[in-house]
Amino acid sequence: MSNLYGTWNLKQELPEPFAGIVQKCKGRRSSLKNEDCSKYNTVRAKSATLHPPTLQAILWLLGLMDGRKPGAAGHQDSNGEVNFYCLEYPKPEGTCALVYNSRNGKVKGFLQKKDGMEPLSPVSVSESSGEEYMALFAYLSIDGGGSLGDTEFASHFFEIHEYFAGHKELDEKELLHCAFVCCDNLFRRIESGGTIGKAAIPLETNQTANPEFIQPYLLDTGVFSPNTIDYGEFQLLSAKKILQETTIREVKEKFHQGREYPKEYACMIPDLPENYRVNTETQEILSMIVNTPARFFLLAGESGAGKTTDSKIIAQALGYPHFVFTCGPNTEETSLMVSILPNVDSCKLPQERWPTMEDLLLDPASAVAELNGTYPAGIPQEEAFRKILEEIYQRGYDRAKGEKDFIKKESTIIQACRMPSVIEIQEVSMIEKPGTLTRLNALFDDCAKTDLLNGETIERHPDTVVVLTANLDYIGCQMFNESVLSRMNLIQHRKGMSAKDMAKRAMERTGFQESGMVYEMAQVVTKIHRHLLKKQVQGGVCGYRELENWIWNYLASGNVLQASYHTVVSKASPYPEDREEILKSYILPYFEGAA
Numbered sequence: 001m002s003n004l005y006g007t008w009n010l011k012q013e014l015p016e017p018f019a020g021i022v023q024k025c026k027g028r029r030s031s032l033k034n035e036d037c038s039k040y041n042t043v044r045a046k047s048a049t050l051h052p053p054t055l056q057a058i059l060w061l062l063g064l065m066d067g068r069k070p071g072a073a074g075h076q077d078s079n080g081e082v083n084f085y086c087l088e089y090p091k092p093e094g095t096c097a098l099v100y101n102s103r104n105g106k107v108k109g110f111l112q113k114k115d116g117m118e119p120l121s122p123v124s125v126s127e128s129s130g131e132e133y134m135a136l137f138a139y140l141s142i143d144g145g146g147s148l149g150d151t152e153f154a155s156h157f158f159e160i161h162e163y164f165a166g167h168k169e170l171d172e173k174e175l176l177h178c179a180f181v182c183c184d185n186l187f188r189r190i191e192s193g194g195t196i197g198k199a200a201i202p203l204e205t206n207q208t209a210n211p212e213f214i215q216p217y218l219l220d221t222g223v224f225s226p227n228t229i230d231y232g233e234f235q236l237l238s239a240k241k242i243l244q245e246t247t248i249r250e251v252k253e254k255f256h257q258g259r260e261y262p263k264e265y266a267c268m269i270p271d272l273p274e275n276y277r278v279n280t281e282t283q284e285i286l287s288m289i290v291n292t293p294a295r296f297f298l299l300a301g302e303s304g305a306g307k308t309t310d311s312k313i314i315a316q317a318l319g320y321p322h323f324v325f326t327c328g329p330n331t332e333e334t335s336l337m338v339s340i341l342p343n344v345d346s347c348k349l350p351q352e353r354w355p356t357m358e359d360l361l362l363d364p365a366s367a368v369a370e371l372n373g374t375y376p377a378g379i380p381q382e383e384a385f386r387k388i389l390e391e392i393y394q395r396g397y398d399r400a401k402g403e404k405d406f407i408k409k410e411s412t413i414i415q416a417c418r419m420p421s422v423i424e425i426q427e428v429s430m431i432e433k434p435g436t437l438t439r440l441n442a443l444f445d446d447c448a449k450t451d452l453l454n455g456e457t458i459e460r461h462p463d464t465v466v467v468l469t470a471n472l473d474y475i476g477c478q479m480f481n482e483s484v485l486s487r488m489n490l491i492q493h494r495k496g497m498s499a500k501d502m503a504k505r506a507m508e509r510t511g512f513q514e515s516g517m518v519y520e521m522a523q524v525v526t527k528i529h530r531h532l533l534k535k536q537v538q539g540g541v542c543g544y545r546e547l548e549n550w551i552w553n554y555l556a557s558g559n560v561l562q563a564s565y566h567t568v569v570s571k572a573s574p575y576p577e578d579r580e581e582i583l584k585s586y587i588l589p590y591f592e593g594a595a
Helices: 018-024 054-063 131-142 150-167 170-191 193-199 216-221 248-255 282-290 306-320 333-337 356-360 364-372 380-402 412-417 436-446 497-509 513-536 544-557 561-571 577-592
Strands: 072-078 081-091 094-101 106-113 116-117 228-232 296-302 322-326 338-342 406-410 422-426 448-452 457-459 465-470 492-493
Touching: 054 072, 054 131, 054 150, 054 170, 054 228, 054 513, 072 131, 094 436, 116 492, 131 170, 131 513, 150 170, 170 193, 170 406, 216 282, 216 561, 228 448, 248 282, 248 306, 248 465, 282 306, 282 406, 282 492, 296 306, 306 422, 306 465, 322 412, 322 492, 356 364, 356 544, 412 422, 412 457, 497 544, 513 561, 544 561, 561 577
Parallel strands: 296 465, 296 492, 322 422, 422 465
Antiparallel strands: 072 081, 072 228, 081 094, 094 106, 106 116, 338 406, 448 457
């Protein structure tokens, strides 16, 4: 027998009006009458027992149907079959959300409290009475949406409904009869499922003792969202929320982790304007970081697509320091972890008082004594000079013996892995040596450990977020090793910003609010970018950064045409003939009159 029907919950107090009726019947909670038993009750000595959690569930479901009780009931179906039965059941401590799969008899869910989500409480003496489960099974029995609808339960349930609605006159004995049948019906269909065939309600063992928790991120996917809502209005299992563009201020309120850092790291938390726009792709990453164990992300796209800015937004929204490691053609495995540098500190002069030449000429013995503490009276100048040189040499030698010619300096990747942070590894596609990036695979794995050159084992902090950025379409860029790609939790191929988006971002960052002019400048930048792609111009670039630099230069010089020469045209191509064509075709038609 499942813990839904333990002795302890059968002895619980009955809800009204059933408690009052039973009291009039000398307190008898059980009936030996055949008519009070379910048709599925096939034992010889038949009896039916009132089950308090079932009656609580029935009363709630009646109130939900009439709009008097909060909560919701519905199901998700496809191709004419029910995938899940869904229920939201309010309790004093919060709202229970349950999802039932009749194919495997599994129940999943969570308890939504004011301060967050928790697993459903197990059905036990000190935890839940199980009324939320009984409400779910009562709902599918009166509606079902499929094969689990039961005519016996439904007919007696709706007689109870008519009684409370005042549409049908039932005496108390008839009401109690309906309650007996409903309680016995669910009991037999849940506990004796193997003997009654298709009418059974499948329930896997220990489902109510250890209910499976629905992770928060799954709610946003809509995988458990009902598409048929029979009663009430779903608040927790509703359809997937469509992300919309928002601001840093709003995402900080939602995702900030509230961690504190020493000053040296606190100053590394980005400080972009609070009204800075945050796109839906970045919100998707933040949601995964906060609601799942996902920590590895790849942002691929052309220069100026906003990859680095979005990495900073992620760090600012979480309240984490933002580290940056930039790769290049000569990046090697060791440089990803540590750098071996000359010990330049050994070249610093010691902070000591040395005898001067004047001291030596005036009193040779005092000059020697100042250095070694011994006063050699009558010592000649030449001998004193020799002793001073020997002492200085010996001190330098002793100091050098305790120093290393080279020192180990940890990379920013290793520094970031020691704490909750965001580490942006830029331009990983520029690494020419095959397999270099795989050196980080150990840090990307679940064990999150790797060894340094000195034998130290580094373990990545579980809240370190790794963001790789790459420009895969540019000359000199290499393809990724598949082992690195497979470790990424999410890969976003970013498209270049439209002229409208570039104009909006540029006005936010520069404060220049002449929207018409900025939009024209953004259109010019977009057209030049397309020209470079179409003509396959090598060695040139034109994107958002060029637009922003153009605006800054214009604000400083006051000449929009002149400002374009050194911020846009000069970077578009290394060849004079290409620059001349770009100037005549794209810049002058828009801004020649503004010069």
